[in-house]
Amino acid sequence: MLARRIEDAGIPTVVVTMMPQTAAELVTPRIVGVEFPFGHPFGMPHDRHTQRLVLETALTILAGAAAPGTRIDIDVKWPQPRGEAYKSWQPAEPSPIVAQLLAQRSDSH
Helix, strand or coil: CHHHHHHHCCCCCCEEECCHHHHHHCCCCEEEECCCCCCCCCCCCCCHHHHHHHHHHHHHHHHHCCCCCEEEECCCCCCCCHHHHHHHCCCCCCCHHHHHHHHHHHHHC
């Protein structure tokens, strides 16, 4: 993982991720976990409060964690239902590779 390589160069890192358990399994040095849809690790556009909370949490971990291995999960609820949120960030038409994969899936059923 890139964060570990940067850490090996002597530069502390913190990763904000929607997959904190996976990041922990990959031994990511410092982790801020958020339960947000992919593509929105700092919250919704124009939501300054949530964006600031995520940033301040990341900076606190960066400044206060003496060693790698720190994980903090932020307990902020996404303001729309999960299914609706995931649909809202996807394009109206799938990319060519996704379209091909969907076609293959439907052909196999």
